[in-house]
Amino acid sequence: MENMYRLMAGEEYLSDRRCIWVNGPVIAGAGPSGLATAACLRDQGVPFVVVERSDCIASLWQKRTYDRLKLHLPNKFCQLPKMPFPDHYPEYPTKRQFIDYLESYANKFEIKPEFNKSVVSARFDETSGLWRVKTTTTAGEEMEYICRWLVVATGENAERVVPEINGLKEFDGEVVHACEYKSGEKYRGKRVLVVGCGNSGMEVSLDLANHNAIASMVVRSSVHVLPREIMGKSTFGISVVLMKWLPLWLVDKLLLILSWLVLGSLSMYGLKRPSIGPMELKSKTGKTPVLDIGALEKIKSGEVEIVPAIKRFSRCHVELVDGHKLDIDAVVLATGYRSNVPSWLQESEFFSKNGFPKSPFPNAWKGKSGLYAAGFTRKGLAGASADAVNIAQDIGNVWREETKRQKMRRNVGHRRCISVA
Numbered sequence: 001m002e003n004m005y006r007l008m009a010g011e012e013y014l015s016d017r018r019c020i021w022v023n024g025p026v027i028a029g030a031g032p033s034g035l036a037t038a039a040c041l042r043d044q045g046v047p048f049v050v051v052e053r054s055d056c057i058a059s060l061w062q063k064r065t066y067d068r069l070k071l072h073l074p075n076k077f078c079q080l081p082k083m084p085f086p087d088h089y090p091e092y093p094t095k096r097q098f099i100d101y102l103e104s105y106a107n108k109f110e111i112k113p114e115f116n117k118s119v120v121s122a123r124f125d126e127t128s129g130l131w132r133v134k135t136t137t138t139a140g141e142e143m144e145y146i147c148r149w150l151v152v153a154t155g156e157n158a159e160r161v162v163p164e165i166n167g168l169k170e171f172d173g174e175v176v177h178a179c180e181y182k183s184g185e186k187y188r189g190k191r192v193l194v195v196g197c198g199n200s201g202m203e204v205s206l207d208l209a210n211h212n213a214i215a216s217m218v219v220r221s222s223v224h225v226l227p228r229e230i231m232g233k234s235t236f237g238i239s240v241v242l243m244k245w246l247p248l249w250l251v252d253k254l255l256l257i258l259s260w261l262v263l264g265s266l267s268m269y270g271l272k273r274p275s276i277g278p279m280e281l282k283s284k285t286g287k288t289p290v291l292d293i294g295a296l297e298k299i300k301s302g303e304v305e306i307v308p309a310i311k312r313f314s315r316c317h318v319e320l321v322d323g324h325k326l327d328i329d330a331v332v333l334a335t336g337y338r339s340n341v342p343s344w345l346q347e348s349e350f351f352s353k354n355g356f357p358k359s360p361f362p363n364a365w366k367g368k369s370g371l372y373a374a375g376f377t378r379k380g381l382a383g384a385s386a387d388a389v390n391i392a393q394d395i396g397n398v399w400r401e402e403t404k405r406q407k408m409r410r411n412v413g414h415r416r417c418i419s420v421a
């Protein structure tokens, strides 16, 4: 059914190839959230079109992550609906294994996204009650999709955040964002400043240390570091179980006690904890706690040095707020990501200015007038899967009703259906 757009003769949306009527939802983004939504729709027989700005599925995973990346939540929290990971997959699949899984997922559910098409605007046309979704290719070729439903699946991490830091433009060495960092191999023997101490900053620092680079990591405020496992059990899994029974603040207290038993106090290494607990902070602000997979050992041994906030850069060194100056050869900005929804979605009721739905989980997946959001609940892949199931169910119900009605009308009246491959 994919690539099959029914152009209903007699309706005003019949147009040339640049303007396409989609008899089902348009899904913006072919990452895990878009794929999961498409698979659940396929399962219900609802046709859809997926538009993706990149030339492959899961571009975050394929193009914007480093080599050593593994899922850091156990696999049961990361598999998408209707297709488990293969039995032989480890508890924490590698990036390659996760991408292979997503490729077979897309194949199984016959999801063939329209690649190299960036959504540049989407607005709901009140008069017709339809969404108008405009895309463009890098060559400037424009297309407009017209549909009843729009599923936003462009991700919480669509664009890199590059902060303005004094003097950074004057710095002579290489500056990359974590999304461009692949491996520490080329930094061997070099002095590298890693800016940011989230999961990216920690893992890049660890990778640099493993490649005998001299890494310093900027911690400008505070950070929660938790062990990935406590007594052989996943910390995330433990917190999911605890959250079923206990209030969030108590779960956090227990997590912090357990973490202290496993990791000890971290303040002597320059790692101060936020005043809000890790899970409460994640659900309120989206800031993910670091799940340690070895960086802490490197920090404790001094192979990764923790430094305070940056005052300014100059040609070959960086000055810190405590007055220290470090000679450095390169900078990795592990300064995070943001949603790009405000740059293209002309809507302000459901989505807020920061590109996330205004209402928190569990109401973050459905807006008005056929607008949906998949993967914006700050709950990782498990959140994306839950959204996909809800969205497909919701659209499926209406689609089946409408299709039934249309069929009845067609039997009575006179309509022609043209399929475009």
Ligand SMILES: Cc1cc2nc3c(=O)[nH]c(=O)nc-3n(C[C@H](O)[C@H](O)[C@H](O)COP(=O)(O)OP(=O)(O)OC[C@H]3O[C@@H](n4cnc5c(N)ncnc54)[C@H](O)[C@@H]3O)c2cc1C
Binding pocket: 028, 029, 030, 031, 032, 033, 034, 051, 052, 053, 054, 057, 058, 059, 060, 061, 065, 069, 070, 071, 072, 073, 077, 078, 117, 118, 119, 120, 153, 154, 155, 156, 157, 158, 340, 344, 374, 375, 376, 379, 380, 381, 382, 384
């Ligand atoms: C390094 C890293 C590791 C992570 N590890 C885990 C983990 O182990 N477990 C976990 O649960 N979560 C993890 N996450 C969270 C992460 O958000 C999810 O893994 C997942 O990729 C989210 O899927 P998504 O489809 O919502 O977004 P994405 O994977 O970002 O996919 C969105 C897609 O939309 C496309 N797109 C964006 N804008 C447009 C546009 N305007 N038009 C068309 N297409 C567009 C993008 O090219 C992309 O392909 C990790 C995140 C990062 C950054």
Ligand SMILES: NC(=O)C1=CN([C@@H]2O[C@H](COP(=O)(O)OP(=O)(O)OC[C@H]3O[C@@H](n4cnc5c(N)ncnc54)[C@H](OP(=O)(O)O)[C@@H]3O)[C@@H](O)[C@H]2O)C=CC1
Binding pocket: 069, 070, 071, 072, 073, 157, 163, 164, 165, 178, 195, 196, 197, 198, 199, 200, 201, 203, 218, 220, 221, 222, 287, 288, 309, 310, 334, 335, 336, 337
């Ligand atoms: N293995 C895995 O599964 C991995 C998962 N991820 C996930 O990807 C998402 C993004 O993570 P990540 O890329 O680490 O981004 P985060 O948003 O989690 O972290 C950004 C970091 O950059 C710091 N920062 C921002 N601006 C500045 C500045 N001007 N000066 C100094 N520090 C600054 C922040 O500090 P402050 O807090 O003070 O603002 C923070 O420490 C998260 O959800 C994470 O869990 C990432 C890597 C690996």
Ligand SMILES: O=C(O)C(=O)Cc1c[nH]c2ccccc12
Binding pocket: 072, 073, 236, 282, 288, 289, 291, 378, 379, 380, 381
């Ligand atoms: O890795 C991420 O960014 C995720 O979003 C996964 C995730 C969701 N909730 C969490 C709580 C603690 C650690 C990771 C996650």
